[in-house]
Amino acid sequence: MAAAEQPVPPARERGEQQLIQHATKGDGEAFRLLMDRYIRHAYNIAYRFTGDHDSAEDVTQEAFVKVHAALPSFRGDAEFSTWLHRIVVNVALTRKRLDKNRVQRHVPLEEVRGGVECDHHEEIVVKEQQAYIEQALHELPTLQRAVVILRHLNGLSTRQVSDILQCSEGTVKTHLFRGLKKMRSKLEHLQEELA
Amino acid sequence: MRHSDVQNVLYDFLHNELSDADRNAVAQHLAACRQCADELAGLQKTLAVLPHPSSQPADERDAMFWHSLAMNVQRDIRGERKSRTGVFSALVDRVRSFVAFRPAYVYSAGAALAVMGIAVFFFRPQFEAPIHVAEKEDMSEEARIIPTANESHQRISDYFRKSKTLLVGIANMRTEDEPNIDLSDERSVSRSLVHEARLLQQQPLDGRSARLIRDLEKIMIELANLEETNDLPNVELIRSGIRQENLLFKIRMAAASYDTSQSSVTDRIY
Ligand SMILES: [Zn+2]
Numbered sequence: 001m002a003a004a005e006q007p008v009p010p011a012r013e014r015g016e017q018q019l020i021q022h023a024t025k026g027d028g029e030a031f032r033l034l035m036d037r038y039i040r041h042a043y044n045i046a047y048r049f050t051g052d053h054d055s056a057e058d059v060t061q062e063a064f065v066k067v068h069a070a071l072p073s074f075r076g077d078a079e080f081s082t083w084l085h086r087i088v089v090n091v092a093l094t095r096k097r098l099d100k101n102r103v104q105r106h107v108p109l110e111e112v113r114g115g116v117e118c119d120h121h122e123e124i125v126v127k128e129q130q131a132y133i134e135q136a137l138h139e140l141p142t143l144q145r146a147v148v149i150l151r152h153l154n155g156l157s158t159r160q161v162s163d164i165l166q167c168s169e170g171t172v173k174t175h176l177f178r179g180l181k182k183m184r185s186k187l188e189h190l191q192e193e194l195a
Numbered sequence: 196m197r198h199s200d201v202q203n204v205l206y207d208f209l210h211n212e213l214s215d216a217d218r219n220a221v222a223q224h225l226a227a228c229r230q231c232a233d234e235l236a237g238l239q240k241t242l243a244v245l246p247h248p249s250s251q252p253a254d255e256r257d258a259m260f261w262h263s264l265a266m267n268v269q270r271d272i273r274g275e276r277k278s279r280t281g282v283f284s285a286l287v288d289r290v291r292s293f294v295a296f297r298p299a300y301v302y303s304a305g306a307a308l309a310v311m312g313i314a315v316f317f318f319r320p321q322f323e324a325p326i327h328v329a330e331k332e333d334m335s336e337e338a339r340i341i342p343t344a345n346e347s348h349q350r351i352s353d354y355f356r357k358s359k360t361l362l363v364g365i366a367n368m369r370t371e372d373e374p375n376i377d378l379s380d381e382r383s384v385s386r387s388l389v390h391e392a393r394l395l396q397q398q399p400l401d402g403r404s405a406r407l408i409r410d411l412e413k414i415m416i417e418l419a420n421l422e423e424t425n426d427l428p429n430v431e432l433i434r435s436g437i438r439q440e441n442l443l444f445k446i447r448m449a450a451a452s453y454d455t456s457q458s459s460v461t462d463r464i465y
Contacts, residue, residue, distance in 0.1 A: 035265050133244065
C-alpha cells in the first residue's frame with residue numbers, strides 16, 4: 001500500500017525472515033505475502049480435520065487472524081511453517097469439539113446412498129467410500145487422527161509432524177501405525193455392513 | 196528387531212524413507228515374521244483406499260476464493276468484520292442513521308420493493324426524492340468522467356449490468372415457501388463479480404462509480420460467503436441492504452453513464 005516511497009525492496013522480493021519481521025511490525029503487504037505462501041497448506045490441513053470446505057474456510061480464516069495476533073510471540077526457534085500449522089491444528093481441533101455439541105456433522109450412510117439421484121454407479125461408490133473414510137478418520141482418538149492427517153493426508157515428514165504436535169518422532173510413528181490400523185478395521189467393518 | 200519396532204516403521208518402509216541399514220533389517224524381519232508381513236499387507240490395503248496426498252482439497256478452490264479469503268482475514272485483522280454479517284450490519288447501520296430522518300419515504304419504498312422486487316425501476320419517482328440530495332453532490336463529478344477507451348467503458352457497463360441482474364434476482368427470490376433454496380449460482384456469480392470489481396478498481400474511475408463498485412464489492416463478498424443452501428437469514432439481511440442503499444437505482448444511474456452507445460452522459464440520466 002505505502003510501498004511506493006519506501007527504500008526497501010518490494011515485499012515480493014524479500015525472504016521469509018524479512019517478511020515475518022515486517023509483518024510483525026504491521027506491514028500488511030508482508031503479511032499478505034506470507035498468507036499467499038501458506039494459505040493453501042493451512043486450508044488442506046483444516047479441511048482434513050473438519051471434513052468440509054466451509055469449515056475449512058472458517059478455520060483457515062480464524063487461524064490466520066490468530067497467526068497475525070501471535071506474530072510478536074514467534075521466536076523463530078521453530079520453523080515458521082511449523083508454528084503456523086500448529087495454530088491451524090489447534091483452531092481445527094477446538095472447532096471440532098464445538099461442532100460435536102452442535103449437530104451430527106456426518107450424514108448416515110443410508111442417506112448418502114438414497115440422496116444420490118443418478119444412475120452413475122461409480123459416483124455412488126466413490127461417495128460412499130469418501131463417507132466411510134471420513135467417518136473412520138473422525139472416530140480415531142485425537143492424536144492418532146492428527147498424525148494420520150498431517151503425516152499421510154498432508155504429506156508432512158515425521159519430523160515436521162512431531163514439531164507441530166510437540167511430541168517425539170517415535171510417538172508420531174506409533175500413532176501413525178495404530179491410527180492406520182484402526183482405520184483399516186473400521187473400513188472393513190463398514191464395508192461388510194454395506195454388503 | 197522387535198515386532199513393534201518394525202511395525203512402527205512400516206509406513207516409512209513403504210515410502211522408501213528408511214536408511215539402507217534400517218531398510219535391510221526390516222526386510223529381513225518381514226521375510227521371517229508372518230505377523231509383521233500381515234501388518235504390512237494390511238497397511239497397504241488401508242493406504243490404497245485413503246485419498247492420495249497428491250490430490251489436495253485446496254486444488255478444488257479457484258484463485259478468486261483465495262483472494263477473498265485473504266481479504267476476509269485482513270478485514271478481521273483490522274477489526275472491521277467481527278462476523279460474517281459484520282460488514283453488512285455496519286452498512287445497514289450507516290444507512291439506518293441516514294434513513295432515520297426520512298422514514299416515510301424509504302420504508303414505504305422498501306416495503307413495496309420487498310413485494311415487487313424488480314419494480315424498483317418503475318418506482319423511480321418515489322426513490323428520487325430522498326436520494327436526490329445525496330446524489331446531487333456527485334453531479335459535478337458526473338461531468339468529470341474521464342473519457343477512457345470504449346472497451347473499458349464496455350467492461351464497466353457489463354459489470355453493472357451483471358451486478359444488477361444478480362441483485363434483482365436476490366430481491367425477487369421467493370424465500371417464504373422454499374425452505375432449501377440453492378444459492379450456489381449466486382455464490383459463484385458473486386465471486387466472479389468481486390474479481391471483476393477488483394480489476395475495474397485498477398483503472399481510472401469517476402468518484403461515484405468507484406464508491407458504488409466498492410459498495411457492491413462488499414455485498415458481493417457477503418453473497419459469495421453465503422452457505423450453499425439454507426442461509427436465508429443472511430439473504431434477508433443482504434436484501435434489506437440492497438433496498439436501503441437504493442443500490443439498484445444507483446447501478447442504473449452508473450450503468451447509464453458508462454453505456455458506450457450513448458454520446459451524452461448527462462442527457463441519458465437527466
Ligand atoms: Zn514381527
